[in-house]
Amino acid sequence: TGHHWGYGKEDGPSAWHRQYPVAKGNRQSPIDIIPNEARRDSTLGPIFLKYDQCRSLNIANNGHSVVVEFDDSDDRSVVLGGPLDNPYRLKQFHFHWGGKGCEGSEHTVAGVGYASELHVVHWNAVKYKTYNDAAAAPDGLAVLGIFLELGDDHRWLHMITDALYTVKFKGSATDFKGFNPKCLLPSSLHYWTYLGSLTTPPLHESVTWIVLKEPIVVSEKQLGMFRMLQFNGEEEDQRMRMENNFRPPQNLKERIVRSSN
Numbered sequence: 001t002g003h004h005w006g007y008g009k010e011d012g013p014s015a016w017h018r019q020y021p022v023a024k025g026n027r028q029s030p031i032d033i034i035p036n037e038a039r040r041d042s043t044l045g046p047i048f049l050k051y052d053q054c055r056s057l058n059i060a061n062n063g064h065s066v067v068v069e070f071d072d073s074d075d076r077s078v079v080l081g082g083p084l085d086n087p088y089r090l091k092q093f094h095f096h097w098g099g100k101g102c103e104g105s106e107h108t109v110a111g112v113g114y115a116s117e118l119h120v121v122h123w124n125a126v127k128y129k130t131y132n133d134a135a136a137a138p139d140g141l142a143v144l145g146i147f148l149e150l151g152d153d154h155r156w157l158h159m160i161t162d163a164l165y166t167v168k169f170k171g172s173a174t175d176f177k178g179f180n181p182k183c184l185l186p187s188s189l190h191y192w193t194y195l196g197s198l199t200t201p202p203l204h205e206s207v208t209w210i211v212l213k214e215p216i217v218v219s220e221k222q223l224g225m226f227r228m229l230q231f232n233g234e235e236e237d238q239r240m241r242m243e244n245n246f247r248p249p250q251n252l253k254e255r256i257v258r259s260s261n
């Protein structure tokens with residue numbers, strides 16, 4: 001019903017504040033990360049990703065991105081350590097990307113963007129009963145951000161790109177069992193961390209961001225497969241290729257970014 005948000009000229013990031021005033025808040029994401037200004041914090045330990053028992057359920061096109069959802073009915077797969085006071089439960093992961101040859105990440109590093117950015121979303125099931133409660137709480141979510149840069153084929157990304165034809169249109173979803181996001185991690189888990197928000201409406205200021213310093217490498221061919229997806233549903237007349245689904249960096253305001261050792 002009604003006018004929904006998107007990434008176009010009329011409904012894109014510069015218009016979101018009309019329906020979601022928090023868009024102009026004090027802890028919005030993404031941001032430009034300036035490594036030289038990040039505070040090296042020796043109290044920041046390593047993060048641990050306990051994904052061995054994770055259970056992926058499906059892959060879906062929600063009209064904004066392609067999302068892989070996980071069974072989050074128990075603490076089988078969590079992220080812990082680093083800036084987090086307790087384990088956060090794995091909920092889903094999704095991507096943001098650009099157009100051919102253009103930038104596409106949401107966070108930038110010293111003003112430079114990457115071709116794409118993977119977000120692995122976790123929620124604080126220790127303090128909150130449901131994901132929706134957590135998503136609206138200041139310490140409710142922990143999102144792991146991983147940059148994708150262009151180079152050789154990624155050896156495991158084909159497991160995702162091979163499934164994209166099944167979720168071409170908004171509202172489509174198919175079974176996607178047995179996928180462990182551990183295979184999409186870089187070798188180093190060194191990170192920057194700061195307090196921010198969801199980067200899409202409702203833009204809740206509920207995210208502890210953990211952005212990995214080391215990108216993973218994917219090929220232009222693989223990334224190009226994401227652009228076969230469409231923002232529109234199958235029945236809609238207007239065909240819109242899904243690309244440039246990223247929010248640009250927001251004002252840092254009174255925040256500092258901390259750096260793991």
Ligand SMILES: N/C(=N\S(N)(=O)=O)N1CCCC1
Pocket residue numbers: 119121143197198199200201202
């Ligand atoms: N914006 C979001 N994640 S993100 N881009 O901030 O990681 N989400 C909206 C609903 C579920 C996750």
Ligand SMILES: [Zn+2]
Pocket residue numbers: 094095096119199
């Ligand atoms: Zn995201």
